[in-house]
Amino acid sequence: MPAATRDALSEAIAADHDQALSRLREWIALPTINAEKLNRQEGAELMQRMLLDAGFDSARIIPTDGAPGVFGRLDAGAPVTLAVYFMYDVKQFEAHEWSQPPLEGRLVDRDGKTVMIARGAINQKGPEATLLTAIRAFKATGTPLPVNIVLVAEGEEETGSENFGQITGDPEVAKALAGAVGVILPVAWQGDDGGVDIFLGAKGVAEVQLVADGATSGRGPGMEIHSSMAASVENPAWRLVKALDTLVADDGYTPAIDGWMDHVRPLSKEQVAMIEAGIRPGSEAAAKKEMMVQGWIGGEDYRTSLVRLASQPTVNIQGLVSGYMGPGGKTSLPSRAEAKIDFRLVPDMRADEVVAKLRAHLDKRGFQDIQIVPGGIYGPTETPGDAAIVDALVTTLAAADLPHTLNPRLAGSWPGYRFTDPPVSLPAVFVGIGQGGQAHAPDEWYLIESNDPKVAGIDRQALFYAEFLYALAKTKR
Template sequence: MSNLGTIATDRRTLLAGGAAAALFTPGLALAASGDLPAIRKAAEAGYAASVKRIQDWIALPSIAAENLDMEKGADYMAALAKDAGFQHVEKVATEGAPGVFATLDVGAKRWMGIYFMYDVKQYDPAEWSSPPLEARIVDKPGFGKVIVGRGAVNQKGPQAAFLAGLHAIHAAGKTSPVNLVLICEGEEEIGSPHFRQIVTKPHILAALKKCEGVIIPAGWQSPSDGGVTVNLGAKGIVELELVASGAKWGRGPKTDIHSSEKARVDSPAWRLVQALTTLVTPDGNNPAIDNYFEKVRPLTPREKELIALAGKQLSEADAKKALGVEHFIDDLPWEKTLERLASQPTVNIEGLVSGYTGPGGKTVLPGRAVAKMDLRLVPNMTAEDSVAKLRAHLDKRGFADIEVNVSGGYDPTETDENSRLIKAELATYKRNKVPTTIYPRLAGSWPGAVFTSAPVSLPAGQFGLGHGSGAHAPNEYYVIESSNPKVQGLVGSTMSYVDFLYEIAAAK
């Protein structure tokens, strides 16, 4: 549902108050081009349309985990690309959900790759302050006007801001300073199991090979100082389920039975719990899978140096507040927590499901138990090897009956800080006086490894100004009209992508 009636669209209102201090300052390339005034004016004039673009996109959720509206999501993504001026747009079939491939060729000297995802995480409307698909615009104290909805920051808001940049360039009568290759998928939230099928199609691979690198739009400015972190990589991930069942085990019930039978019947739920306890140390904080650390590459001296610098630039109090925690593991010093975040592979339980989970009690002995898991991987681990180690670990301990059902995953990613991509990001941030921290790798995951590894072999990372939070959680939001002088709103975010493209075009 659109709420454009609540948005002030005249320029004076948009730039009033704290937001005025956060006005976008262009990089040298954009300023020197002479294109800035016209593009900025077009971005401001297109504000209401940009907001509606985000709201309409949120209203159509594609949820890979539920196989919900995947074809519709791809078609919608293709329509958005065409509307933004991409000349060649195609839906790309895979063995799973379709992707989208698009190119914008303006005859420029350089090409830039852009990664989008059109899928979002699941949601429970009962947990939200407003319906998660209505994309309501609300006043958020300390932030300004925000859009609240599933996918608002992960990733539809930042992606729509990038598209708004292309609309502004076109509306201003200008052309993009670089050619663009857009690669979209609909299965990121389940570990991108078929994304490599898209990227390695010969004509798509050939297009990517021309690019300077690949970015995923992001809205991660810190509300305390407006700072951003430039990650030189990301952890890999494996998403999977461990399933214990009476049917596979040959013991316990094949379906739920009365709990009084526990006096004489084995429990698949307890068997799963016993298996899970072997995967980590007793405190649950360190993986204990046999040989799990065999290929882990220690932090390099440069990575340790970057982490030490990050420890001085980033706020421990802000991090704890954002996470809603009072302690880190073992009450470690701040810098040590940053080292663990960058260097430690993990074994995490996302959810445990067995038997009856509704109101009150129901005296059953479940015939099946499921643990939803994710493994985070660091260089030089691989998804394939990590799953093999998990399987061997369980088998060695007599848990051969426990199923390991992998839904998706990919390897860690790394990008050289001296690449043209990273230098362009840093230059754009610096000229906007945005505090910047360089960090070895994002503790979260995105399928950048598909780009950084062979056969594509390109630099890849995140970029963007603006702010949002609540990814995967209730009340996810994206700031569109900032009251915080440190954080860009939607127009500033839009202009940051324009500036970045000009920076890539001019970078040496």
Template sequence: MSHEQQGSRLIQSRRTLLTTGAAAATLFSPGLAFAASGDMSAIRKAAEQGYGASVKRIQDWIALPSIAAEDRDMDKGADYMMALARDAGFQQIEKVPTDGYPGVFATLDVGAKRWMGIYFMYDVKQYDPAEWSSPPLEAQVVDKPGFGKVIVGRGAVNQKGPEATFLAALHAIRAAGRKLPVNLVLICEGEEEIGSPHFRQIVTRPNVLAALKKCEGVVIPAGWQSPSDGGVTVNLGAKGVIEFELIASGAKWGRGPKTDIHSSEKARVDSPAWRLVQALQSLVSPDGNTPVVDGYFEKVRPLTAREKELLALAGRQLSEADAKKALGVEHWIDDLSWDKALERLASQPTMNIEGLVAGYTGPGGKTVLPGRAVAKIDSRLVPNQTMEDSVAKIRAHLDKRGFQDVEVKVSGGYDPTETDENSRLIKAELNTYKRLGAKTTIYPRLAGSWPGAVFTSAPVNLPAGQFGLGHGSGAHAPNEYYVIESSNPKVEGLVGATMSYVDFLYEIAAIR
């Protein structure tokens, strides 16, 4: 399906709503008057005419990888983000220094009644080109069976594709000669992929905080439509996260070698690698599925009655088979039922090993006894846990068991986030999706994490979440992609996704 067909389909969908009395009465929302004003068709035409430029914007952005974990092109990434904002019409743009890598703050003031906050990240995850079907920075457009034309590249869906699509919406509004219905505050960081360790410094700068205080809420653009039914999920929060390393070494321990030695010495020399394994095992139940850190569940808030109700509804709306297929798994923990698996996903803190490194890991064997071993770990947090309290408990747990020498090196993280289901932000998301005909599931908590807690907690105290039509997948993995021309009638391509942001901004402008 071409992008012109994408636009045609959604126009027809909206016209059906506007001309069918019963449907209009049922689905009427404040933004519908804007949608019916004639602006939408003009903006859609501009979006279609700007399709080529929109594709190139994504490709060019992917070509510049800013990778915080590798200290790669971070200043260039911030400068490029500033240029993108300026090109999209933002008037006041500044690079915001932090104790780490810089962020970007920008405002677009059109004199509208309301303000909306938009969160961007300009950094991406690391990649190994050998694992990719096409070079990860070339952003090639390829045909993907069952999906259509997609851009393949690091950052395609996480997050440059959806973010560039939001920018395409601003370009389309301006090209159509229409006025943006809300003022915008753009907050961008370059450290999301390392746990946003300095993001609060950006948000709490006096001028940034003052601008955010005017906003109805904050959203991060997303492209998460289900390929099976085109459905989207409105999350009322997200888990927090701690990213850290556990490091066992002969140097710290005072036992075992300070550097790698011959493995024959294991008969008489202690092993830091086994020391690390023992420390790791102390953190979880024997099956590895539940944290057993002392006091880790003390602050965990049980699911509310409403959250359980939403999860039960989600269990009927979402496909277990699709979820397992997407993950490449055949069983849930303990062979849980679908409903129980969803409850556990939303309610349980985790302790996950991302990677283990010790000694020689190349081809063949190399008989060494490593002097140092490292485990890269992330722990997902749920309300009412906090990052600070959880790190302290991990440290105390290890110390109590004699692992004082095992280092806990925290690289980043943040608290869980929650947003009121009755906030104008959530209502606007639901109204927009409903008007566009997207099947919607309200979910209590995203199992993944984003630094939304910086917005939902003091001193900002705003609702925050994700929004957007379109589809992509492969975040953090090889062959990450973002759909630009959809062959799936249930999923939007680039033009349809662009228009979803336009529609959402109109809704925010008018919702009561």
């Protein structure tokens, strides 16, 4: 990027700082929570307006069988087109668990840094709004973007992107994606040392609900009854617990579902080497502090734990509910028990086989009565390390004197398989600097102003996106 252009964009971003915070607060104040079917249309309409205000030529709302999507285009007349993925939905929250109101976006001090606490602050409204701030700077300075941008946004990511395929399958969207060199998702995952992990893929995820219901199965009462009847009437809570226990080995974490590991592709030597090379001094201590954990599964060392994190599928109980949980005892026998489960998937596991394998596993053990209610399910992603968007990210980080490491796979999930799998078949990568944390949890936060020159506040984050676009425009494809 020419120095004069960089200076002009930097000044425009700085001048827009307070307005950028106001725009982010406005977005946060409208929680689009798909699990509660809350503000679906309103969320899409605000997303559409934000894109147009930022300088997109067009932004079209795409109806689906669930939450609508939004498709935006910004044609700069450039030879290179970049695709961008946004989500405008957020997770549920319990306001009483937060130290600050979760929909106000208040600024607070966190270890000497100014952060915004709000639902959606880091996942994903903060980084996405910061990318839009960068695009606005081009508009404010009259600087042509070095690349064209096509943007696809959805409102169902937090529930598994049930209808995202209807958005990417829209003829106009599909044609636009076919002309892109890759897809990025804005993030702010900088380490305390300023380093950035570049993930060349992500695990897939499948969410299901398991239900033991005495009223429908006949194995238990059709209503809550006195606990003295436990000698004569089966308890659905125990029924569900017994079924859940078959899903993992005796260690409590190794998947034990029949056929679950059949198509798991081990990490290559090169991928393991990537993980080992990415272990920086202090990273284990920082990870333990962030998650408030004292050790890793089975007492493993950090290196072994990181390899497991990237390579292993998981069987996780998100929540388990049955019967009375109020003060004191109630001496009751419940009629229903429910568990919410998520499975993390790795290459070459197939997302469309998850429910069938789970059903067959339970049926084989006599649990035909356990109901399976599928939720969102999508597969893992992989991106080659020599993709243009990866080269551009490496170049931008190097120019900013920020260290980076390559990592074969993010343990979390996003619906990137809609981009990386056929028929789209594009590389996809997470791009950004800055920090945030507590995604999905109380006191979710996003770094606004940093007291450390190695870690970026939002103005520097926005300028980084501009630098990335210039780097991408020059990358050989």
